[in-house]
Amino acid sequence: MGAPLNLFDVATRAMSAQLVRMNAAASNLANAGSVAGSADEAYRPLRPVFGSELDAASGLSTVRVAGVYRSDAAPVRLHEPDNPLADANGDVWSAPVDESAEMVEMMESARQYQNMVEALSTAKQLMLETMRMK
């Protein structure tokens, strides 16, 4: 338990959490369409889950990444006998990435990051005005 949180800590942590979310969406998009030789080896989309953390000393709540989990969606089986990764049946497993869902995730994350920047700059401006008293 360190010093009480201030507004800047709250905003920084929230922005870091959104960054983790954006990175996860980017990894998922990058792996869309990748195939593997078996269902176990196929790529599973990453899902960060946020948790809130209340700082009792200052009454502020900040965000932490409670964990990054693998989605349990089943990989899609494709019949591609020519693929060098194909098993004895000529099947490969493709990553179960929903591209539109990932794009929506990315946009939402970017919006929330922007909101935080906006709130931070307003708070900073008010603080500076109070400091200078002008």
Place this chain on the structure above:
Amino acid sequence: MPTSTNAGGLFGIHGAALELRSQRLGLLTSNIANAATPGFKARDLDFRAALDARLGGASADRATQSATLFRVPVMPSLDGNTVELATEQAAFAENAVAYSASLSFVRGKVESLTRALKGE
């Protein structure tokens, strides 16, 4: 415990208001920060109640704590999060303007005092 932010002090109601506006700024920033946190319950300050408590002699912490309420969402979401960005951003903007207003009252007080001291 007479301090400069109490009703009888130098800045009158504006000192107390400025203090509580700053607390509310923190609460609203926490809400906006937690817009994507499952199960997070948005909180806000009942400003009138907090100001009454503060002017009645309560400490800033106690006044804030007694007047902090959970927000009732217009449409609850499935993950239990009650942050609605439109509401929070409107409240945030309103609070920032009110903070500026209180600040300019305080500044006016300081300026007139300075002028009186200098004898201009």
